[in-house]
Amino acid sequence: MEQPDNIKTVLDAGAAAVQPITSHGGIPYVAVPEGYNIHDLESLLPAPTRKRADVTTTDTDSFIFYTKKHGSLDNATIYADIDAEASRFHLVAVINDHGSDIDAQQWRDHLCQFSPKQALEWKRWLGKNKTNFSQADFATWLEDNLPDIAAVPGMPSGADILQMALGFEANAEKRLRSKINLQNGGVQFEFVEDEERTPGRRCRCSSVSPWACRCSTAAATPTRWKPASSTASARAR
Incomplete structure (x- = not known):
């Protein structure tokens, strides 16, 4: 039973002696024996080593206050996600965003989000x-x-x-006409203005001046009259 205990003692001593190794790219890493883990003990320190947060605000005053308090013109960036049709408006301020210089990289993990509530x-x-x-x-x-x-x-x-x-008012009445082609099965639908019942159109019951028209559906004031030329059609097969 002494041999396994001695092996464990040796492994523990070796693991305790492990020191961080810096790679060629400047990124530190640590090699540990299988079965051993590395624990982050930053939470035991009196204060964090740097600022990290993800704050959500619902009013503009709080969003502006937090962003101005912790951000700077060099490192803080505000991003917007706006969809007017879906009534979505969302802002996120990255307090520690990358700077403009090539060596001004940041961790981008200090955030302040603005999601207003709908009235x-x-x-x-x-x-x-x-x-x-x-x-x-x-x-x-x-x-x-x-x-x-x-x-x-x-x-x-x-x-x-x-x-x-x-006070909705219809200024024109339309008739639906349909045509069918028996050879190819095509159907044509067409909406046509009813000139006899549409204000501003000449009545067909008389060829004389519209003021002499005896039709009850004729226009009372036919001035500036122009022949109808607009139709809407749709084809279906």
Whole structure:
């Protein structure tokens, strides 16, 4: 039983005598016998050897305060990840980022992140994005959330937007025409303006002046009238 104990004593003494070896590139490393580990005891020191942190803030004042307190113009860099369509806004300040000089490398592990919380009002509006409303439901929803609309000079006010929702008006009526080709199975759909029922179009019931037209669907004011030329078509096979 003495021989194994002697071997263990020798291994322990050898492991204790191991010293860091510096490679040609300047990176230190240590070779230890199999079964032995190297432990980082920095946590037992009175203070860390350098600054490391990953702080998350939700307001601009805290983000600016922390970044200015620990960062510098030479080493701190702020990166932005912004997606307006997805309503995502995220900033991260790397306090110990690489410098501009070739030998100004840093560890880049001191971070301050800014992830603002969405306001309840914004969540309500965003939740209704691309939602279909009836005119009555749309006007009611706008009226309930009217205080959320900011008053910006030169832009429509909340009252203007509500008035628009209450006063939708169609300026043209269209008819759907479809054609089918029996030889190749092609189908053509075409939306055509109904000239007899569209304001600003000549009535077909009379060739005289539109003021003399007896059709109830004729335009009351046919001035600046131009023949309709726009059609929308789609083909499907």
